[in-house]
Amino acid sequence: MALPLAPIASYGLLIAATYVMARNFPKLPRNQRVEDALDVVDEGIGLARDEDQVNASGRIKRRYFPTGQALGFEIDAAFLARLRIKRIEKE
Secondary structure (H helix, E strand, O other), rough: OOOOOHHHHHHHHHHHHHHHHHHOOOOOOOOHHHHHHHHHOOEEEEEEEEEOOEEEEEEEEEOOOOOOOOOEEEEEEEEEEEEEEEOOOOO
């Protein structure tokens, strides 16, 4: 049986790139209030509009088992965003 090298190479490249990027990010303290806010975001994308701002939130949560066996990984990506535009006068 032939060994498929292309998927193995692509996963290896992805893992190596993620490792290099993670090492170069500065270590910051974790803000528990932000973590709690992101944990309650519903899956999907939501938009809300107020008089002076637009809020957006979203979450994607997926489980992958690339080898088809019991070992896999879970991706949980969540975001909160606010866009506020107001008119100002030149001083």
